[in-house]
Amino acid sequence: MELFDLVVIGGGIHGCGVAADAAGRGLKVALFEKADLGAGTSSASTKLIHGGLRYLESYEFSLVRQCLMEQRLLLQNAGYLVQPLPFVIPVDNNTRPLWMINLGLFFYDRLTARSMPHSTILSAQDLEKLELQKKPKAAFRYYDCQTDDNRLVIADALLATSLGAKIYTHHEVTSVVSTEESWIVKTQGKFGPYFVKAKAIANMTGPWLKNVTQDCQLITSQTEVKLVQGAHLIVPKLYSGPDALAYQHDDGRLVFFVPYLEKFTLVGTTEFVIDKMPQKPTIDPCELTYLKDLVSKVFGKNIKDNDIIGHYAGVRALIDSNKSASKATRDYKVEKMYCPHHKHPIVHLIGGKITTWRLSAEDIVSSLKKEFPLMTAPWTTKKILPGARVNTSSHMIFEELCRDFPFINKELLKRWSQTYGLRTYNLIGLRSSLKEFGAKIADNLYEAEIDFLMSTEWAQNLDDILFRRTKLGLTLSPPEVKLIYDWFGQPITHQIS
Ligand SMILES: Cc1cc2nc3c(=O)[nH]c(=O)nc-3n(C[C@H](O)[C@H](O)[C@H](O)COP(=O)(O)OP(=O)(O)OC[C@H]3O[C@@H](n4cnc5c(N)ncnc54)[C@H](O)[C@@H]3O)c2cc1C
DSSP states (O other): OOEEEEEEEOOSHHHHHHHHHHHHTTOOEEEEOSSSTTOSGGGSSOOEEOOOGGGGGGTOHHHHHHHHHHHHHHHHHSTTTEEEEEEEEEEOTTSSOHHHHHHHHHHHHHSSOOSSOOOEEOOHHHHHTTOOSSOOSEEEEEEEEEEOHHHHHHHHHHHHHHTTOEEESSOEEEEEEEOSSOEEEEEEETTEEEEEEEEEEEEOOGGGHHHHHHHTTOOOOOSOEEEEEEEEEEEEOOOSSSOEEEEEOTTSOEEEEEEETTTEEEEEOOOEEESSOOSSOOOOHHHHHHHHHHHHHHHOOOOOGGGOOEEEEEEEEEEOOSOOTTTSOOOEEEEEEEOTTTOOEEEEEEEOOSTTHHHHHHHHHHTTTTTOTTOOOOOGGGOOOTTOOTTOOHHHHHHHHHHHOTTSOHHHHHHHHHHHGGGHHHHHTTOOSGGGGOOEEETTEEHHHHHHHHHHSOOOSHHIIIIIISOHHHHSOHHHHHHHHHHHTOOOOOSOO
């Protein structure tokens, strides 16, 4: 049985972040994910790298500041995956008042040095351009960032393996026992049970946090957790401008309308508390109706069920502070505990955000300093993620690719630059014509890309490829998607379409 310093349970943004951070500090790391990397909440977010303007209302200045600092680091270190996104906040009689939003934005712009423009109030002409059903009294524009949550997870996992971590997908951790020497971790994979030993464990199972501790009879976190589900709709583009909209609904909640994949608008999120974590969260009919009604209220457009391109639901495990779902803090807590008999450590993460994954991963690994005194210092603030170059956007990479590969059409190079960044050079390799990419499986999808995803990114089936590693499952037409599944003889299991 192989002995690892650290076994990470869960391959979402936090698990992969911890694996990368720990491996980079000299620990021997294994990560086990029961499904695909990022298949949990980390592919079901609103896909924003944001400071969380509304957390200022609950005076969470340090959380907002941390988030904005992480946003700046991600723009610098993962530029092809994180793009600035303008947001508009309409102000009306039923919304938070003008002075309050103005004050919040004043702080938001100044809490940390940012490379993005400061917020502004929209002119009467700009208000007209908003294409809203009801013209608001006023509106502000401010800046946050958009990302591809699942690509960030993959970039993190690639970083972890480049530093020696071992990543096992489709391996569910089913039991953890402690012996004199170490923890013994049992996982269940395709080929049966697999055992490893670990000096320390990081429970990075997000909303499954309590399930895994119960199922494996592990020492559970003492923190009260609130499970809050949120759902999103993907609908054909609702309006033409480049802004996202932060819209305050009548119940006081902020719902975002975000331009998505050029052709779509992402609408979400809902927020409701659930008692038990399901195997796979799905949108509730009430959430669907809530979001459809909101689209009709805000844009005067009736969305029928067959207009919906996709929908998804995810669950957050928030620190339960007896506040409502929307007011509960989005901050995270690292809880380190010891097995009562042999004093081996286990670290749980409660809460957190995609935006702050680097920081929480750093805190989790640093919490093990006592057990691993030779561990090196935190290092990730300057680490450029795989596929990125410092301060380089996907557009800059796209221009380089167009120059170097004139035989590949621009649409494909654009998608690759946004998906793989500079790793597109690895995907293309020494090929000098499109014919060398193998069979054309669909518009702008060649066999070579599927091989690349399966051989370098842990993709195992078409759901992984079409809906998580790429978003082709959304952009290709449903008959094209069906043809691909038929071609590979795989059933369509993805819920999104
Ligand atoms: C609706 C919604 C919108 C959000 N929007 C944003 C946003 O715009 N920006 C932002 O910064 N944050 C956002 N968040 C928060 C963010 O998405 C989460 O904090 C983050 O994705 C949690 O990541 P995680 O790695 O902790 O959990 P997960 O991504 O859920 O990963 C946990 C993993 O553990 C695995 N697992 C569970 N049990 C086992 C086991 N026994 N063995 C092995 N593996 C196991 C699961 O399969 C899963 O992959 C949003 C959250 C929600 C719910």
